[in-house]
Amino acid sequence: MAVLIYTENAGGKFKKSTFEAISYARAIADETGTTLTAISIGDVDPGELALPGKYGTDKVLHVCNGQLKNFINQAYASVIAEAAKKENADIVVLSNSFSGRGLAPRIAVKLDAGLADGVISLPEISGSQFRVKKTAFSGKAFAIFELTSAKKVISLSPNAYQVVEKHAEGKIEEFIPELKPTDFKALVKEVIQSADKVSLPDAEIVVSGGRGLKGPENWGMLEELASLLGAATACSKPVSDAGWRSHSEHVGQTGITVSPNLYIAVGISGAIQHLAGVSSSKVIVVINKDPEAPFFKVADYGIVGDAFEVVPKLIAAVKEYKASA
Amino acid sequence: MKILVCISNVPDTTTKITFTDNNTQFNTNGVQFILNPYDEIALARAIELTEGGKGTVTVINVGEVSTEPTIRKALAIGADDAVRINAKPHDAWFVAKQIASYIQQNSYDLVLTGRESIDYNGSKVAGMLGELLDIPSVSIIKKLDIEGDLAVVEREIEGGKEILSIQLPFVAGAAEGVAEPKIPNMRGIMSARTKPLAVVEPVEVSTNLTFSGFEIPAARGQVKLIPTDDSASLIGLLHTEARVI
Ligand SMILES: Cc1cc2nc3c(=O)[nH]c(=O)nc-3n(C[C@H](O)[C@H](O)[C@H](O)COP(=O)(O)OP(=O)(O)OC[C@H]3O[C@@H](n4cnc5c(N)ncnc54)[C@H](O)[C@@H]3O)c2cc1C
Numbered sequence: 001m002a003v004l005i006y007t008e009n010a011g012g013k014f015k016k017s018t019f020e021a022i023s024y025a026r027a028i029a030d031e032t033g034t035t036l037t038a039i040s041i042g043d044v045d046p047g048e049l050a051l052p053g054k055y056g057t058d059k060v061l062h063v064c065n066g067q068l069k070n071f072i073n074q075a076y077a078s079v080i081a082e083a084a085k086k087e088n089a090d091i092v093v094l095s096n097s098f099s100g101r102g103l104a105p106r107i108a109v110k111l112d113a114g115l116a117d118g119v120i121s122l123p124e125i126s127g128s129q130f131r132v133k134k135t136a137f138s139g140k141a142f143a144i145f146e147l148t149s150a151k152k153v154i155s156l157s158p159n160a161y162q163v164v165e166k167h168a169e170g171k172i173e174e175f176i177p178e179l180k181p182t183d184f185k186a187l188v189k190e191v192i193q194s195a196d197k198v199s200l201p202d203a204e205i206v207v208s209g210g211r212g213l214k215g216p217e218n219w220g221m222l223e224e225l226a227s228l229l230g231a232a233t234a235c236s237k238p239v240s241d242a243g244w245r246s247h248s249e250h251v252g253q254t255g256i257t258v259s260p261n262l263y264i265a266v267g268i269s270g271a272i273q274h275l276a277g278v279s280s281s282k283v284i285v286v287i288n289k290d291p292e293a294p295f296f297k298v299a300d301y302g303i304v305g306d307a308f309e310v311v312p313k314l315i316a317a318v319k320e321y322k323a324s325a
Numbered sequence: 326m327k328i329l330v331c332i333s334n335v336p337d338t339t340t341k342i343t344f345t346d347n348n349t350q351f352n353t354n355g356v357q358f359i360l361n362p363y364d365e366i367a368l369a370r371a372i373e374l375t376e377g378g379k380g381t382v383t384v385i386n387v388g389e390v391s392t393e394p395t396i397r398k399a400l401a402i403g404a405d406d407a408v409r410i411n412a413k414p415h416d417a418w419f420v421a422k423q424i425a426s427y428i429q430q431n432s433y434d435l436v437l438t439g440r441e442s443i444d445y446n447g448s449k450v451a452g453m454l455g456e457l458l459d460i461p462s463v464s465i466i467k468k469l470d471i472e473g474d475l476a477v478v479e480r481e482i483e484g485g486k487e488i489l490s491i492q493l494p495f496v497a498g499a500a501e502g503v504a505e506p507k508i509p510n511m512r513g514i515m516s517a518r519t520k521p522l523a524v525v526e527p528v529e530v531s532t533n534l535t536f537s538g539f540e541i542p543a544a545r546g547q548v549k550l551i552p553t554d555d556s557a558s559l560i561g562l563l564h565t566e567a568r569v570i
């Protein structure tokens with residue numbers, strides 16, 4: 001028995017969501033009295049492979065193969081499933097990132113495992129019962145279900161579990177998988193990363209703007225506030241529909257779902273389709289000149305006022321706070 | 326080219342979600358069901374790709390007879406024919422097994438799903454289908470073009486995107502950007518009534534997951550309003566009280 005965690009990297013570095021998933025997987029391994037093995041595929045910076053050990057990983061399988069340099073869903077799923085079999089892992093943990101969403105269902109089918117996707121807390125384990133919880137109905141409810149299969153695949157929502165340092169050996173082993181040519185029918189031609197920006201789905205703080213900002217030329221102040229806070233920027237759907245911002249920033253029912261520690265909504269009315277993508281944020285701040293805006297009903301802090309007056313004040317206050325910190 | 330579009334029938338986001346039987350059953354009473362918004366995007370792209378006699382679009386749904394209005398809507402939008410697998414969609418695994426079994430008997434060049442169904446937001450069906458059929462799958466795509474038996478797709482990744490080249494057949498989950506949803510016109514609505522809708526009985530599937538129940542999230546406390554003149558104090562509160570910065 002063992003728990004296997006897939007450690008995803010971006011540009012050679014493990015992601016924050018990976019450390020969350022390692023900590024989560026460690027807690028499950030402790031609860032079930034087994035060991036934790038990590039698997040890393042593709043190019044990671046030398047030195048990175050030592051990090052899983054700091055968060056409780058007993059063993060790190062390192063797959064280094066030119067053909068697996070870029071993410072190939074089908075091939076990566078085969079490699080992870082093969083590692084799970086070799087390690088005799090009955091639980092495989094991934095983070096519910098864009099890549100994780102591609103991998104988890106394939107791995108579950110390969111291992112004949114039940115799949116708990118996008119879980120938000122540790123499983124409740126008692127005897128052979130294994131219960132997990134996830135958000136459903138666009139954040140309007142939680143669904144609780146039980147995995148009844150012997151093998152289980154779990155993908156963890158970003159920002160749902162706290163990273164915990166815990167020393168373990170983290171012994172690095174090369175793992176040489178068997179590659180099937182039929183797993184390489186999809187090939188990555190190009191990877192385009194928007195430089196220097198905090199990635200929206202992983203961000204701990206999100207500064208988001210709506211139609212109340214009037215036009216793309218007014219985003220400078222949101223960018224400034226975001227960069228001071230180390231935040232990602234986001235927007236409402238009409239804003240990206242109008243081409244003021246890119247579609248990759250649009251959050252909500254038809255866009256990205258975020259669950260940051262802090263979501264700051266500026267000039268967004270708070271339509272239900274928008275809330276669907278942000279309601280699991282831990283703290284919500286709403287800045288809107290209309291005191292009747294529905295967003296205030298789900299906010300923790302609110303400022304009724306003109307964004308063009310309020311945001312510059314916030315920028316000044318953050319600068320002051322940073323200078324004194 | 327033969328395209329299969331998987332469609333799900335989901336509660337409209339704007340309807341109120343409630344549960345019965347001690348929070349174990351979703352209360353469908355008074356709930357407005359719609360064609361899953363992402364599936365509408367997938368369908369729209371499938372229609373564009375086959376326009377002008379270049380192919381056919383079949384929609385498939387795993388659902389009971391109550392889902393037929395949603396299937397007819399897809400036909401009205403422009404699908405050529407439809408299949409309903411006559412069963413309650415227990416979970417993604419059940420749905421994927423049904424659809425995979427149908428595809429194995431009626432091959433398709435391309436299978437499209439939505440990126441996720443807006444009820445359980447799983448993003449599971451596309452990957453499971455890919456694995457069951459042993460073909461490539463991409464869970465969330467933002468763009469899809471086809472040239473012969475090769476497709477170019479854009480996949481979303483954290484903080485960027487990836488351009489992939491994929492051999493047909495494959496499965497992909499459509500998201501915003503792939504196409505603009507199409508609104509049915511009068512001719513579509515009229516012809517939808519007579520387009521073929523085949524009803525197929527389900528195959529046997531062993532389950533690996535059971536629902537235990539639901540919880541309604543705790544309501545957020547009352548919003549703390551900060552006077553505009555005192556906006557700056559928000560930053561202090563976020564640090565000392567909310568502890569998020
Ligand atoms: C099927 C479907 C799916 C959808 N999916 C999404 C989705 O994923 N994401 C999404 O966001 N929307 C989505 N929508 C659209 C959604 O219903 C709303 O129309 C949208 O969220 C409104 O965007 P907004 O708040 O930016 O604009 P508005 O509703 O126009 O609100 C602008 C707000 O700005 C305030 N304001 C104006 N000027 C100022 C100022 N100077 N200072 C401060 N405040 C100001 C106003 O009081 C108002 O509250 C969807 C709709 C449908 C039908």
Ligand SMILES: Nc1ncnc2c1ncn2[C@@H]1O[C@H](COP(=O)(O)O)[C@@H](O)[C@H]1O
Nearest residue numbers: 331333387438439441442447448449450
């Ligand atoms: N009952 C169903 N019948 C047909 N297709 C479905 C069904 N449920 C889900 N799908 C498809 O799978 C996609 C992803 O759903 P999910 O994995 O449940 O998030 C949806 O967008 C649909 O395209």
